[in-house]
Amino acid sequence: MSLIEANKSNFEENIKSGLVLVDFNADWCGPCQIFAPVLEELSKEIPEKILSVNIDDSPEIAEKYSVSSIPCLVIFRDGEEIDRSVGALPKKKVQKLLEKHKR
């Protein structure tokens, strides 16, 4: 897999089934720039989808999920939010977070 740029035209479609990680970010956010390459790398190693949502390009998605501090990683299962974490994380921590929800 690789990181998928998501916006309102493909977001719902992409979170519909299975475990999906969504990274809410923006160009002006420092920690987001540090987090992005971590997710890019991870996306090549795991079967789960990772979406990247720029909140300035897709404010309606950020609003819908009450994202008010970024970077914000939201985990969806079959379209439902099951967990979230605010702030940039090292790869190991993202993997741990994901492990928690695998079954």
Next chain:
Amino acid sequence: MPQKIYDVAIVGAGAAGMTSAIYALRAKKSVILFEEKTFGGQIINTHKIDNYPAAPGISGVEFAQKLYSQVESFGGEFEFSAVESIEKLENPLKTAKSSSKSVETALKTARTLANSLETTSETSQNSANSAERPLFSLKTSDGDTFLSRTVIVANGSSERKLGLPLEEELIGHGISYCATCDGNFFKGKTVAVYGGGNTAVYSALYLASLAKKVYVIIRRDQFRAEPHLVQKLESLGNVEVIKNSLISALNSENPSKSASKPLSLKSITLTPANTSGASPEEKILPVDGLFVLIGRVSNNAFLKNLLPLDAQGYIPSDETCKTPVEGLFCAGDTRKKSLHQLVTATSDGAIAATAAIEYLNS
């Protein structure tokens, strides 16, 4: 498997910690850096650094990334978890001599040393003496323990909070400690900035370019910030300064209306700062966001059994970056000093690492 003993363990991968890593690695010491969040520290939220020598206008992120790559290129190891405690293990020879020390600690250290005979990294050229020196055991939030001959504490500082009820719940839902991080969420809205120092005024100037209205609340009747910044602030049409005032309460949207939605900030309550009267007159100020910029606090609570700290919790070391604990050094904002900046953090980093290298080689 025998546990590896590092030459230098660095707590915090900010400007100070990463600089000390470069110095220690170049002296062929084995280095591990612990970082609780992401590498880079405080500076990653600054869009433009104008006062770091020879790198005018560099962004905080670029500064951090370059420094990180530099550490990696010299072979620095990163462990992304928080150090929760540091224990000094006396060496077994010394401990055996002093009967007052617990036998248990002595045994523990002896076992550790016996276990790790092979571990002195091939690259290290530590003195023979170092085998008799104390070791430090660092425990992380992941529950792992690491051993090192020296420690450099470079854990920076954190934002000072208000200490008011609801504050924690409202972080990210109206309350912020960083204008450049969260300012964009308040485009066209009404915000308040609390604080009168440079950081607060810079933040207010930045927010004034985004928000509809910015209140700046200060406790005194004067700003601590530089006059030219204050002048600029006062010239802006959408900024209103409220002096001699304290924030005494945070008021949220009625949570019972929708239990599933998080609380959000609705207004703040202001009280006069110098109340001589019996019942101070309170004022409710409706705001969408509050930026709390009232200074910083040390992160050293976990060290108080190991080290003397000053009243504010900073490490009272001079520019040699040594501490009263042999083998333990400090660098950056965590050290008590008059100027907390990148250039002094990197300077400390270099000095602390050099002191650690000297100690290891002596």
